Amino acid sequence: MSQVASAGRHPVVLPMTATQRELWRCRHDLGPCPAHTRALRLTGTVDDTRLAASARQVVATIDVLRAGFVTEPGEAPVVQPASPRVQQTTVDGDGTCLDVLDNHRRSAGQHSAPSVVVSVVRTAPAEVVLAVSGHPLLVDLRSLYLLLGAVMQHYLGRFRPDEYPTFTQAAAACAELAGQHGGRIAWWSRQLDRWPRPVDGPAVRARHQAQLSMTRSRWQRLCQVSAHAGNAGPLAIVALLTWWGQHTEPARRPVFQTTFDLRDYAGLGPVIGPFTDRLVFAVDTTDLTTMTFQDLVRRVHAGLLDSVVRYVPYGALRRFATERAPGELPGEVLINYCRTPPTSDTTRGERTLARHGLSIELFRESDLALRGAGADPGRAAIELELAEHRDGEALLVRADPARFPPDRVDALVRGLDRQIDQVTAQPSIRLADLPAD
Template sequence: MAGQPAADGVLAALPEAKRELARLLLAARQPVPGHPVPRSGAGPVPPTALQTRLWRREHAHPAAATGSHALRLTGRLDERRLTGALTAVLRRHDSLRTRLVAAASEPPRLHVDDEPVLRLTRTDLTGLPAPAAAERVAREVTGSAATVLDLESGHTSAFRLLRTAPGEHVLILASHLAVFDGWSSGVFLADLATAYREDAAEPAPPAPRFTDYADWQHRWLAGPEGAAERARRRAVFAADPPAPRCPDGFDRGHLPVRLARGPVAAGIELGAAAGATPFMTLLAALAVVLARRTGRTSAVIGAPAAGRFAAPLEGAVGQFTTVVPIRIDLAGGPGFPELLRRTRTAVAEALGHQRLPVDVLFGDGTPPPYEVLFALHNYPAVPLDLPGVEVGQVPGPPARHLELYSPDPAATLACVGLVERDGEIGGTAEYNRHAITPEGVRGLLTGIEEVLEQAVAAPGRAL
């Protein structure tokens, strides 16, 4: 930008107490770009809309915003180098060094600590018999998922390194969902492997950083472009009633799920011939199930999305996840090919609005117009490539996503998260025990199978 170096020089000459205020005033005079860019200057920034919600919820529900996963490391692990690599990754990503500070009578702000704090506990289990060591590992993995993390103090990550046998370790990471999303795990592991191999102490930060994104989101939403996009999207769902809120509130349940291979594979093949991805095909079938359930001629489904709508964001650790509501029109009783065409259009339209947080789109305290969230996950698989060490996943408790994906979990029936492996599609359904039974959740998935079976048998028949 022309004149930017001169402006930076003026800012640097100001007293520190006035520097950030001047930077904000200058930024307010400039058009907000359509995508995040590195900020000029430093200082605290407003949290994202999702971070604000998670921060408020964690006060009443500690550990509700904790995510965890574990890795088995087999081989000659250099613990000193691993410790240095973990610290280097914390230093590289400002999201892992943030604190949300809420001063009296002022809105909360994200502050970035200059130096990382590595919270790593080491436990030697080599003196235990193998069954006892395995039981202890399982308890540690479960305990990590229940770790109480705190966004205000900056205690947003915690690591455990268990030595179970000579040449055998388990590394467990607990992370606050306000600063770490599913995509971040791949970025984190790739950076960890690089820092371990190179013994790097000062890795270059990504550009833009997460705080650049948070600052940009606040300014973009407050500007004319954000306001216009919010108005356009609200108009799309103006005729859709908000999801009913369960009067008994929210009580989490988890259910392993798997789709029948035969009808689903045939349905996905039919969808592919019509130019639809597996996600679009399954989503179209689910829309039919939900429309039948409600008696309406449309269905709105919440679809979790990575939220990394600009390529530079793909290299940053942070919480970028968003939920895009997808409205699928079933008016006129379309056959499956026509429904797929409508679904393709609806998905493309919805994904083009990942900049708009669902908390802002439906931000007046009214629940969103969807009761079911549906995802077919495709996070990039990035192995932790450590020299001389074989890496494997350690199973853990199911992830808790409804607080992350839904502004009001009590207004949500279920969040169905699936993955496709070796031709099988399965995963976990997280649901509200007060609003739906396990049989009801299974009925949603059985309904998908039945719709696909009917579509394959008679594609043109009205659904």
């Protein structure tokens, strides 16, 4: 059984934000940006039809989901108004469900008509998967989780549309923010003079993939190493990558890029839309061998904060850099999610949900993340992403084989596996005593 319904009111046409214009440029220069999918597994008593109706009601209230976009006010739309869809079906098991969601992801990611698809998929008598697939021009990764939460709020009678700011409100705040960066360019000019340029070469879409799985307790111990920075485990991963990079290419100062959520930076609230930009930051490696691992984590945090407080939209920074010298911005390693990712622990078996006969958890997050591989529209040589994997976490690594051969990437992952045990057992270990591979 399969039911398909279009959801939404009259379409609207909106001007693109700075981050959308950068995605639009990358889409034409480097190829289409694949859509993302994230999903929840609902176990218990679920009314599929009522859940699909809740999805239609929610997407009808979110302006960006039915919008077309212009690059500049007054121009013809370069992105035609979207038509969000809600699809309801029944399949046999998780494997078939993943295939169905993959088809929905491809549908949402069509080059000619980017859109959002909400899927209600019954996989077993007592299990339903609620999924959202969306094109990055319309929704970023965090928006997928926000949409999933909004649909569940509506299903449980708790949805309040006024709690979700409109795209127009958030875009205006971002435009005001973008207009304030003029005085920061001098600082960025000095940094770009010091930072190495990326190694020349064409972008490679086919990437070698590797995965490092960790139990939840092991991941939590790694997060505690960076407790001073809010238990941000990804900072510890960046520190390990810095140490690895200094051994493999000691002459190159480590420069990273990371996704940067403007909701937190600009106080936008839980707005649904494409409000993730990219940030470039460097790590000071002066006297590295005399430091402890915790010292290096602090330097990673300091380098990240230096770039945060001097934030310039990635597109504007890229244009400024290419005016000085052709090529891409520094930072061959891209960290998706420079924060602790969501987990199922807070919803699985939660008491309020249990009163409704429900338990909720993330559905196969690492599998969905890998199926959306290659979503980076830039030229990062290595992409890293964190995702829930069974009852733990997975560090997903995708690498350009022309820059980092597969055997080197596999060796990196094996080295990280060993080093995580060492630094969690002894966070104050001297870097000179920490093998780099």
